[in-house]
Amino acid sequence: ARHLTTITLNAAIDKTYFVPELVPGKANRASRTIAQAGGKGINAARVAHSLGEPVVATGFVAGLNGQMIRSGLTQEGISHQFVEAAGESRTCLNLLNEATGESLEILESGLQIGEADCARLIEQVKLLAESSSVIVMSGSIPSGGGSDIYQRLIDAVKEFQVPVILDTSGDSLLSGIQASPFMIKPNKEESARLTSDVIQGGADDEERLHQTIRHLAQAKQIPCIAVSLGEKGALVGYQGKLYSVSAAKVQAVNPVGSGDSFVAGFAVSLHRGYDIVQALKLASACGASNSLHSAAGVVMPDEVASFIEEIEVREIASL
Numbered sequence: 001a002r003h004l005t006t007i008t009l010n011a012a013i014d015k016t017y018f019v020p021e022l023v024p025g026k027a028n029r030a031s032r033t034i035a036q037a038g039g040k041g042i043n044a045a046r047v048a049h050s051l052g053e054p055v056v057a058t059g060f061v062a063g064l065n066g067q068m069i070r071s072g073l074t075q076e077g078i079s080h081q082f083v084e085a086a087g088e089s090r091t092c093l094n095l096l097n098e099a100t101g102e103s104l105e106i107l108e109s110g111l112q113i114g115e116a117d118c119a120r121l122i123e124q125v126k127l128l129a130e131s132s133s134v135i136v137m138s139g140s141i142p143s144g145g146g147s148d149i150y151q152r153l154i155d156a157v158k159e160f161q162v163p164v165i166l167d168t169s170g171d172s173l174l175s176g177i178q179a180s181p182f183m184i185k186p187n188k189e190e191s192a193r194l195t196s197d198v199i200q201g202g203a204d205d206e207e208r209l210h211q212t213i214r215h216l217a218q219a220k221q222i223p224c225i226a227v228s229l230g231e232k233g234a235l236v237g238y239q240g241k242l243y244s245v246s247a248a249k250v251q252a253v254n255p256v257g258s259g260d261s262f263v264a265g266f267a268v269s270l271h272r273g274y275d276i277v278q279a280l281k282l283a284s285a286c287g288a289s290n291s292l293h294s295a296a297g298v299v300m301p302d303e304v305a306s307f308i309e310e311i312e313v314r315e316i317a318s319l
């Protein structure tokens with residue numbers, strides 16, 4: 001049977017500190033803390049696992065933190081096949097201000113990797129691609145990885161005809177889209193940046209956003225473009241149509257990981273053979289469910305089911 005694969009190049013120990021109020025220049029005491037295996041792909045793997053689907057997490061880990069990431073995933077029952085690198089996997093901090101509900105993230109830049117590491121990972125990913133239904137590639141790149149690593153990974157799995165979802169930003173997204181992944185999930189600013197050479201206008205301009213999605217679909221040959229709009233949901237281009245996806249109304253406890261959960265919901269939908277409307281509902285519902293939980297990448301199937309009833313997907317235009 002096929003499984004989902006997630007790639008986290010820069011896996012992390014995610015530490016969340018719940019702070020009653022966050023005051024700069026003061027000693028702020030945490031009321032509680034959570035430490036767990038994290039990084040965007042790992043969060044997506046956790047969500048797919050919670051929805052009952054088989055998933056294998058890969059990427060780079062290193063050192064004692066790397067051991068903790070592996071043993072944490074094993075304890076959670078999530079299969080993993082990471083490539084060991086030198087040094088130490090990073091810690092990412094999320095300081096959650098309980099008074100405002102706002103989070104302040106501090107993300108380490110992470111591992112230092114070299115060409116030999118990249119070559120080993122590409123081989124590992126090719127092995128997993130043979131039995132994968134979908135591959136999710138998420139997050140920042142460790143230094144030394146080269147901004148073209150996603151492009152190389154996507155090219156390496158082309159022969160297996162497995163859809164790739166690429167969730168990253170900056171130069172690695174710019175380079176990754178050259179290999180035409182199946183899906184990307186930029187936010188408004190990132191999507192504007194991707195097309196700034198051909199499309200003028202402000203990032204807030206609605207017509208510009210439509211043009212951006214059209215350009216990415218046609219000139220860059222990306223079948224599915226989901227532009228995340230935060231509380232406003234998402235705008236999605238797929239097979240010549242533009243869809244608007246609503247976000248469920250929630251009182252968020254911790255929004256960190258909601259983007260990863262959206263991606264996971266979409267990946268699970270591809271694995272299950274859902275149509276685009278079902279897929280976008282599941283994706284948005286996973287994002288909403290995640291925000292109700294203290295830890296990142298956590299969704300509850302019963303919450304997801306009830307959010308699916310509430311979320312609307314409308315076809316608003318042709319591309």
Ligand code: TA6
Pocket residue numbers: 010012014038039040041043092107138139140141256257258259260296
């Ligand atoms: O989206 C949340 C999150 O996955 C955190 O778990 C944290 O580890 C971070 O993102 C890493 O992001 P980055 O883009 O640096 O890979």
